[in-house]
Amino acid sequence: MPHVDLVSGDDYVSIWYTTNTRYNSVSTFDPTRPTVILLHPFSFDSSWLGNILGDPGLDGAYNMIAFDLRYSGKTRERPNGKLDCWVQAADLGFACEMLHVFQAHVWAEEALSVNIALRFAMLFPDMCLSLALVTASPPAELQNVSLAMNQFVRLWCFADDLSALDRAASKFLELTVHVGLGLGVDEIDEVVAHWQTQYPPFRRARVVGIRNLILNRVPLTKSQLATICQPVLILHGENNTMHPLEHAQQLKEELVNSKVTLSVIEGAAGFMSISPSCAPILSQNYVNFLDNLLPHSNHTDSMESDRMNRALARLGELAGDPGIIKRDPSSPMSFSLVPPDVEREQTEAFNLFFRGMNKALSPLRPDGRPEHKPRQQPMRAAVHGYGNKIVALDDER
Incomplete structure (x- = not known):
């Protein structure tokens, strides 16, 4: 099975991945092609990356691997109050090393994946060739987004019937995918069916985990962002009200x-x-971006025993805490920068939501499918009818 198991004394995670190869294996990657790592939007998983994985311009020229992040898809984890985006960046480093993917371009979508990708570039500069950031989030979530997300978590996790669950889903749709995407009724049903399958109230700890990661993240500093030297493409929606365009412009200026x-x-x-309608435009821009990068030779280095020690040393420098180097380099949790008070809060949140979780509402039928129309396969990009276009392509710095 396509999993990478990371086991240590204080942590366990089994990370699911999928590739664009015939047998879904990195062992069949074409050694003459560069590799692209894909990180999905939060509240979704790698199965929703079909528009990118299946794009002819990318699929025909690159090895591609998509990971399910913690609390997403088929990845299985042990909930932990210390988890943050630094830990998930370390997850990616461990997984790539175990899979012998020693250099790759990184494609990341929305707040969670973008924050993970930025940290991955800082911790593992030798492994990260470039960054494509789809939607640049603010350093911390805007107050209205935080309030709406907290409200959704309460309504969804403690819904006592399907009507209450639908009301909660409607609020989250308004906050995320419903505004500006032009999705049809069937496509919206696919989204809700996914949430009901992956995040039903009887698995509500997963919802709390994502909420903690999104809302409790510690903003990156200007000095930390200044350590990123890889080429960066930022793709941002003109009418994004959840994460306004000004934050993309700010991030561009801070990547000095x-x-x-x-x-x-x-x-x-x-x-x-x-x-x-949007996905083909994203793919086209990404292909153009990759084509304009300086060519590089494929790196086939062997696994390095000190790579994680060097990453911990970098983390210590970034955080201004030289004591970090003394942590266990075999555990992703050693990369956590969660403050003690936030760790306690997050652990208490897990404990609260665990209570009665196995008796909570199930929106699934006996066969495990949701009451809403079940998703058969990822949505694919349309071959025509591009309703969106690029209106600004800033000069590269």
Whole structure:
């Protein structure tokens, strides 16, 4: 099975991945092709990356591997109050090393994946060739987003019937994918069916885990962002109200040592890759971006025993805490920068939501499918009818 198991004394995670190879294995990657790592939007998983994985311009020229993040898809984890985006960046480093993917371009979508990708570039500069950031989030979530997300978590996790669950889903749809994407009724049903399958109230600890990661993240500092030197492409929707365009422009200015291209997609909002009209435009821009990078030779280095020690040393420098180097380099949790008070809060949240979880509402039928129309396969990009276009392609720095 395509899993990477990371086991240590204080942590356990089994990370699911999928590839664009015939047998879904990295062992069949073409050694002459560069590799692209795909990180999905939060509240979704790698099965929703079909518009990108299946794009002819990328599929025909690159090895591609998509990971399910913690609390997503088929990845299985032990809930932990210490989990943050630094830990998930370390997850990616461990997984790539175990799979012998020693260099790759990184494609990341929405707040959670973008924050993970930025940290991955800092911790593992030798493994990260470039960054494509689809929707640049603010350093911390805006107050209205935080309030709406907390409200959704309470309504969804403690819904006592399907009507209450539908009301909660409607609120989250308004906050995320419903505004600006132009999805049809069937596509919206697919989204809700996914949430009901992956995050039903009787698995509500997964919802709390994502909420903690999104809302409790510690903003990156200007000095930390200045350590990123890889080329960066930022793709941002013009009408994104959840994460306004100004934050993409701000991130571009703060990546002072990177060659940054900012592409603004007219009429688009967030979660663009799941939109059949937006996804081809994203892919086209990404192919152009990759084609314009300086060529590099494939790196086939062997696994390095000190790579994680060096990453911990970098983390200590980034955090201004030299004591971090003394942590266990075999555990992703050693990369956590969660403050003690936040760790206690997050652990208490897990404990609260665990109570009665196995007796909570199930929106699934006896066969495990949701009451809403079940998703058969990821939505694919439309071959015509591009309703969105690029309105600004800033000069590269």
